[in-house]
Amino acid sequence: MIRAVPPLTLLLLLGPVAAGLWGVIRPAFGVLPAAGFAAPSLDPFRALADWPGLGAAVRLSVGVGLLATALSLALVTLICAGWWGTRAFRLLQRLLSPLLSVPHAAAAFGLAFLIAPSGWIARALSPWATGWDRPPDALIVNDPWGLALTAGLVIKEVPFLLLMVLAALPQVRAGERLRLTQVLGYGRMTGWLKAVFPAVYAQIRLPVYVVLAYSMSVVDVAVILGPSTPPPLSVQIVRWIGEPALETRLVAAAGAVLQLALVIGALVAWRLGEVVVARLGCAWAERGGRGRHENPLRRVSLVLGAGSAGAVLAGLAVLTVWSVAGFWGFPAAWPQGVGPANWARHGPGAGSAFGQTALVAGIATALALVLVLGCLQAEARTGRRPGASAMWLLYLPLLVPQTAFLPGLQTFLLGLGADRGVASVILAHLVFVLPYVFLSLADPWRAWDSRQATIAATLGAGPGAVFWRIRLPMLLAPVLTAAAVGLAVSVGQYLPTLLIGGGRVATLTTEAVALASGGDRRAIGVYALAQSAAALLPFALALALPALVWRNRRGLHG
Amino acid sequence: MIRPLALAAALLPTLAQAQTDPADWDAVLEAARGQTVYWNAWGGSTTTNDFIAWVGARVAEDHGVILEHVKLTDTADAVTRVLSERQAGQDSGGAIDLIWINGANFAAMKQADLLFGPFAEDLPNWVHVADGPAVRTDFTVPTEGYESPWALAQVVFMYDSADMAPQPSMAAIADWAAQNPGRFTYPQPPDFLGLTFLKQALVELTPDPALLAQAPTDASYEVATAPLWDYLEDLTPNLWRQGRAYPATGPAQLQLIADQEIDLAISFSPGEASAAIANGQLPDTVRTFVLAGGTIGNASFVAIPYNASAPEGAMVVANFLLSPEAQLRAQDPAVLGYGTVLDMTKLPEDDAAGFAALDLGIATLPPEALGTPLPEPHPEWMTRIAEDWASRYGTAQ
Numbered sequence: 001m002i003r004a005v006p007p008l009t010l011l012l013l014l015g016p017v018a019a020g021l022w023g024v025i026r027p028a029f030g031v032l033p034a035a036g037f038a039a040p041s042l043d044p045f046r047a048l049a050d051w052p053g054l055g056a057a058v059r060l061s062v063g064v065g066l067l068a069t070a071l072s073l074a075l076v077t078l079i080c081a082g083w084w085g086t087r088a089f090r091l092l093q094r095l096l097s098p099l100l101s102v103p104h105a106a107a108a109f110g111l112a113f114l115i116a117p118s119g120w121i122a123r124a125l126s127p128w129a130t131g132w133d134r135p136p137d138a139l140i141v142n143d144p145w146g147l148a149l150t151a152g153l154v155i156k157e158v159p160f161l162l163l164m165v166l167a168a169l170p171q172v173r174a175g176e177r178l179r180l181t182q183v184l185g186y187g188r189m190t191g192w193l194k195a196v197f198p199a200v201y202a203q204i205r206l207p208v209y210v211v212l213a214y215s216m217s218v219v220d221v222a223v224i225l226g227p228s229t230p231p232p233l234s235v236q237i238v239r240w241i242g243e244p245a246l247e248t249r250l251v252a253a254a255g256a257v258l259q260l261a262l263v264i265g266a267l268v269a270w271r272l273g274e275v276v277v278a279r280l281g282c283a284w285a286e287r288g289g290r291g292r293h294e295n296p297l298r299r300v301s302l303v304l305g306a307g308s309a310g311a312v313l314a315g316l317a318v319l320t321v322w323s324v325a326g327f328w329g330f331p332a333a334w335p336q337g338v339g340p341a342n343w344a345r346h347g348p349g350a351g352s353a354f355g356q357t358a359l360v361a362g363i364a365t366a367l368a369l370v371l372v373l374g375c376l377q378a379e380a381r382t383g384r385r386p387g388a389s390a391m392w393l394l395y396l397p398l399l400v401p402q403t404a405f406l407p408g409l410q411t412f413l414l415g416l417g418a419d420r421g422v423a424s425v426i427l428a429h430l431v432f433v434l435p436y437v438f439l440s441l442a443d444p445w446r447a448w449d450s451r452q453a454t455i456a457a458t459l460g461a462g463p464g465a466v467f468w469r470i471r472l473p474m475l476l477a478p479v480l481t482a483a484a485v486g487l488a489v490s491v492g493q494y495l496p497t498l499l500i501g502g503g504r505v506a507t508l509t510t511e512a513v514a515l516a517s518g519g520d521r522r523a524i525g526v527y528a529l530a531q532s533a534a535a536l537l538p539f540a541l542a543l544a545l546p547a548l549v550w551r552n553r554r555g556l557h558g
Numbered sequence: 559m560i561r562p563l564a565l566a567a568a569l570l571p572t573l574a575q576a577q578t579d580p581a582d583w584d585a586v587l588e589a590a591r592g593q594t595v596y597w598n599a600w601g602g603s604t605t606t607n608d609f610i611a612w613v614g615a616r617v618a619e620d621h622g623v624i625l626e627h628v629k630l631t632d633t634a635d636a637v638t639r640v641l642s643e644r645q646a647g648q649d650s651g652g653a654i655d656l657i658w659i660n661g662a663n664f665a666a667m668k669q670a671d672l673l674f675g676p677f678a679e680d681l682p683n684w685v686h687v688a689d690g691p692a693v694r695t696d697f698t699v700p701t702e703g704y705e706s707p708w709a710l711a712q713v714v715f716m717y718d719s720a721d722m723a724p725q726p727s728m729a730a731i732a733d734w735a736a737q738n739p740g741r742f743t744y745p746q747p748p749d750f751l752g753l754t755f756l757k758q759a760l761v762e763l764t765p766d767p768a769l770l771a772q773a774p775t776d777a778s779y780e781v782a783t784a785p786l787w788d789y790l791e792d793l794t795p796n797l798w799r800q801g802r803a804y805p806a807t808g809p810a811q812l813q814l815i816a817d818q819e820i821d822l823a824i825s826f827s828p829g830e831a832s833a834a835i836a837n838g839q840l841p842d843t844v845r846t847f848v849l850a851g852g853t854i855g856n857a858s859f860v861a862i863p864y865n866a867s868a869p870e871g872a873m874v875v876a877n878f879l880l881s882p883e884a885q886l887r888a889q890d891p892a893v894l895g896y897g898t899v900l901d902m903t904k905l906p907e908d909d910a911a912g913f914a915a916l917d918l919g920i921a922t923l924p925p926e927a928l929g930t931p932l933p934e935p936h937p938e939w940m941t942r943i944a945e946d947w948a949s950r951y952g953t954a955q
Contacts, residue, residue: 036645053953118817134818137740142803228746228803230953242635246645327838330818337838345608414646502639502653503628504596514629518602519810520839 002381005374009434010393012371016409016431017397021260023408027253032411037250044254047247053230056144058262060232064146064153065216065266071150072157073208075308078301080165080200081192082294084174092305093166097543099159099312101484101535103492105512106528108152108224110315113322113521115148116141118330120318126331135330142227149226153218155308157211161204167443168203172196189298190291198281205274206391210398212270213263217401220494220513233259234403238495241407252407260404267399316532323525346526350508353527357507357534360422360497361490364429368437368486369479375438376445377467385446394438397431402495410499425505428496429489437486444478474556477546484538491535508534578870580680586870591622593871597860598636599658601629602807605833609894612887617878623871628654632748633663640672640863652865656872659705659861661697661750662937667861668704674862674869676703681873683880688901692857697934698771705859708879709888710897711826712931713758713853714846714923716811721821724847728762731822732789735796741821743797745811746804747952748944755824756943758854760786761932770935779942786943787950794951801951812839828928829895832919836892845921848928855931857899882909891919 026032030041048054083089114120117135126132141148169175174196181191201208217234226232231239233255240252322328326337379385386394406428413424452474453466461469472479494509501510512527550556578589595617601607607627614625630636636657643652659667667673678684678701687693693707694700701707715731717724722738725731735742745752761767763785769778794801798820805811811823812834825831825846834840860879862872878884882905888896895918902910918924 051953052949056953116817118819137799137819139799139802144802228806229951242632242638246641325838327816327841329816329841341838346604349607349611414642503598503630503635504626504653506629511629514601514631515604517631517806517810518604519805519807519813520604521813522838523604 002374002378005371005378009371009375012427012430013397013434014393016428017400017405019412020405020407020409021400023410023412024253024256024260024405025408027250027408027411028257030250032246032250032253037246044250047251048254048258051236051251053236054233057230057233057236058258060146060227060230061216061234061259062262062266064150064226064232065212065263066270068150068153068157068215069208069212069270071154072161072211075154075158075301075304076161076165077193077197078189078297079162079305080169081189081197082298082301083305084169084178084192088302092162092309095309095313096159096163096166097539098536099309100163101488101539102156102312102316102532103488103509103528103535104152104156104218105220105224105492105494105509105516106319106532107156107312107315108221109512109516109524109528110317110319111152111155111311112141112148112225113318114311114315115151120314120321120333123331123333133331141225144227144229146226146232149222149232150215151311152221152225153215155311156221157215158305158308159312161207161211164204164207165200168200169196171203172199174200185290187291187294189294190289194281194285198278201274206395209267209270210395212266213399213401216263216266217259217403219403220509223513224516233262234401237403237407238498241410241499249407256401256404256407259401263399263401263404316529319525319528319532321525322521323529325522325525342522342526346523349511350526350530353506353508353511354530354534356422356505357491357509357531360426360429360505360507361487361534364426364433364490365437365483365486367426367430368434369441369483371434372438372441372482373472373479376442379446380450381463394435398435406495406499410502413500422501422505425497425501428500429493432493432496433486433489436489437482440485441478441482445475448475476549477542477556480542480545481539484542487538488535491531580675580677580873583680583682586873587621589870590868590874592624593868594624594626595655595868595871595875596626596628596653597656597658597872597875598628598630598633598639598654599656600631600633601627602631603809605837605894609888612893613875613878613884616884617871617875620878621871621874623868623874625875633657633659633750637663637667637672640667640865641670643865644672649865651867652863653867654863655866655868656875657861657863658858660856660859661934662940664696664701664705664859664861665699665937667863668699668702672864673704674864674866674872675705677862677869677873678703678706678876681706681877681880683877686882686900686904687880688899688904691933692855692931693899696859697856697937697940699937701859705861706876706880707857707859707899708876708884709858709894710855710899710931711858712828712848712855712897712928713754714825714828714831714848714928716815716823716825716831716840716844716846716921718815718821718841718843719845720841720843724845725822726850728759728789728849732793732796734822735793738821739796740798740800742823743799743801743804743811743814743820744824745807747947749807751808751824751826752804753940753944754826754854756786756790756947757935757940758824758849759789760935760939760943761854762849762851763789770939771933773936773938774942779939782939783943783946787946790947790951815844816840827895828897829889829891829919829922831895831921832891833893833895835921836919842920846923848923852929852932854934856934858896882906882912886912886916889913889916889918891917891922895919895922 028044030037030043117138117140122135177195178191181195219234219238222232222235237252237255240248323342324338325335328335448471452470456466456470492509494513497505497507497510508527508531512531515524515527578585599610610627617623617625636654639654725734744755747753764782769782805814814820815823831844831846835842860876862869866872885898885900888894889898902913
């Protein structure tokens with residue numbers, strides 16, 4: 001039975017992606033029989049080409065994606081090169097889990113409330129330093145170049161890539177590499193970049209691709225921070241899906257196919273860029289420079305890294321203040337009155353959305369855990385590890401843009417009469433939760449010393465007993481961490497909930513993004529905080545529970 | 559075990575299809591008890607959301623109807639939903655039971671036969687309604703009982719009296735914006751309030767307003783809208799952010815006024831400013847004005863899709879919305895500040911006294927100052943203006 005788990009997992013993972021892509025490609029070429037379009041044609045693409053905003057939307061999608069990925073990767077690399085092993089780095093590392101679990105939408109709201117011309121930063125400096133008693137008419141948030149959007153993505157992708165690098169470092173024996181460079185007289189950063197980075201990058205290549213695909217096609221962050229005249233392609237696709245005329249669904253499908261092509265093109269371009277950088281890097285390494293004047297760059301990387309983490313945390317702080325604020329005019333740095341009125345008003349709604357969020361996230365994560373544990377168990381029994389191609393399959397749902405296959409999945413489920421329920425939403429979330437749960441659990445699970453199983457077997461324990469009584473309890477900490485990751489991923493999902501739920505499944509994320517259009521900062525503060533709490537709480541439990549359960553087993557604290 | 563299940567499954571669709579005659583109100587109440595009504599209503603305004611939650615509590619108490627507010631960012635989403643359900647052959651048990659609707663969305667659904675009814679004039683509370691063109695036509699399209707009114711709206715402008723004086727006309731607003739660049743904006747079309755701003759400008763600037771009552775032809779569209787585009791050419795560079803970004807919706811303008819980013823904003827609810835001052839969203843120096851030539855008005859309606867799962871429950875909600883209790887609460891500026899659709903002379907004395915005693919709020923103009931609302935243009939004007947606006951300003955960067 002256990003052997004059936006890996007194929008079942010792949011089916012649940014890739015089935016929706018395949019069905020969704022099929023459901024998008026057909027209407028993109030004019031075939032949507034349910035709506036009376038039967039003859040294949042290129043009309044949807046022509047209509048897409050006729051949309052006057054197409055050039056700008058495509059430029060935005062590609063530009064923001066590449067820039068956000070390059071900046072995030074560069075920042076993570078410089079921080080690691082400059083500070084790995086120092087006290088400052090350990091402090092940053094401790095902030096990682098909370099930073100990671102803050103949902104994208106909440107971080108974006110927080111950033112918007114900070115950097116807008118009427119945001120907290122301007123308020124803190126006005127009028128005493130700036131002389132402003134009215135905010136300047138400056139286009140910072142929703143700027144047409146997507147810079148605010150890029151910043152919003154970078155502050156969330158930096159913690160993600162940093163986590164991936166931290167996981168890769170022991171595998172490439174980074175410490176030994178670095179010591180060797182230092183013996184040869186290389187500076188800290190130069191040694192890291194020349195000897196450690198190439199090996200680390202080979203390990204984090206897929207996560208970097210995920211960041212690129214995600215940044216190019218994100219919807220919720222783009223709605224909050226991105227431009228609107230025109231919006232990035234992904235946002236426009238979602239708008240087309242929402243329009244009443246059925247022909248625009250075909251245009252949306254054509255846009256989704258274009259989005260997919262753009263992501264594939266960008267991935268190919270990035271891969272070519274890797275080759276170029278590798279050539280240049282080799283030449284640079286061979287010149288043998290030991291690296292001088294590293295300190296300014298080191299300091300800059302620390303400032304940027306701290307700034308990136310600080311933006312998320314200060315964003316949460318300003319959301320908290322807004323959630324309890326009475327009237328709060330510009331340029332006051334603090335609200336005129338503070339009280340629980342906003343929570344009393346929006347609390348019940350946020351509470352029921354919290355319930356839906358917890359239900360969806362809980363079931364999706366539980367399913368993912370069962371499947372992942374089943375896969376890892378099957379792997380242990382058969383002794384066969386998934387190869388590189390299996391890793392690509394695992395990453396596939398994260399690489400295919402959500403806007404490219406979710407509309408098709410929606411049509412597919414509607415055809416089955418199975419959409420808009422909580423169950424469909426849970427299955428859609430599973431597609432995104434599963435890879436992350438697998439990625440965070442696989443390494444600690446495989447690293448378990450299997451001699452413990454041998455000893456147990458000599459004492460008469462069967463495979464089941466070894467799993468239930470020894471391996472699972474010993475790995476409680478990583479299992480709970482994987483569960484927390486899964487819950488955080490599910491809590492943050494916007495598009496799957498919106499499209500597959502048909503509006504009936506209202507989670508904290510869909511509610512918060514719906515509120516974005518109304519601009520009521522108090523309500524947004526309440527919802528975004530509740531959303532962050534829903535993602536953070538599991539991480540806190542994942543840390544606290546093993547310590548509590550194994551309070552008399554110091555070696556199992558994880 | 560399997561057989562009763564299969565039987566139930568076979569029966570379910572017929573049960574769902576058995577719709578009760580709206581005229582037989584007792585039967586409607588009977589069928590509605592225990593039903594869950596999914597009301598798809600725009601969810602961008604927290605005050606409206608609170609009001610809908612209150613309606614839900616009241617219909618649950620009185621009639622055992624469970625009301626779920628499906629918060630839309632755009633009412634067109636609901637129209638799409640019903641349309642896709644029909645395309646997929648789902649003619650009963652649909653996802654939507656009630657829609658807050660008017661204008662182009664109503665015209666589209668009525669034309670495509672996607673609506674349940676007629677039911678509106680069979681609702682017991684219809685007897686109190688101020689019968690007339692305001693509730694019998696919707697953007698010039700006859701309602702014919704396929705939607706039930708629940709609120710009246712009229713364009714007013716909210717302004718910060720600490721920063722500016724009322725303006726008498728659209729032209730004066732453009733002049734003021736030229737002298738105070740960056741202090742005015744409007745929601746980005748196709749947001750309905752943004753389109754309303756364009757229509758208000760059109761009504762004032764167009765050479766022959768009578769043309770707007772019929773669907774536009776290519777020729778009449780050209781002639782009628784030319785002054786509007788000239789007006790926007792002049793106005794746009796003086797808008798907030800030079801027109802390179804717009805607030806997403808009407809309520810987003812409130813935040814901009816509170817942040818001192820802008821001084822003037824359009825509203826479709828004469829009581830919105832007072833309500834927003836009351837709950838801390840606007841400074842207490844905000845007041846409202848209407849234009850000397852009058853402003854556009856319309857009614858908000860609720861309609862029931864033809865394939866609703868709970869049409870009886872939906873009718874109970876529609877009827878409750880017409881009750882003096884709900885109408886009085888909606889008009890209270892501390893709650894919503896919407897105009898009532900009821901005729902005070904048709905109400906029992908106690909109820910009418912309640913309306914008379916209502917304090918309309920510091921920023922609300924008295925009914926006589928609002929003047930007679932101007933009619934909405936035919937919905938096709940709005941559709942074409944929205945498309946043109948998008949290609950001129952919505953995608954231009």
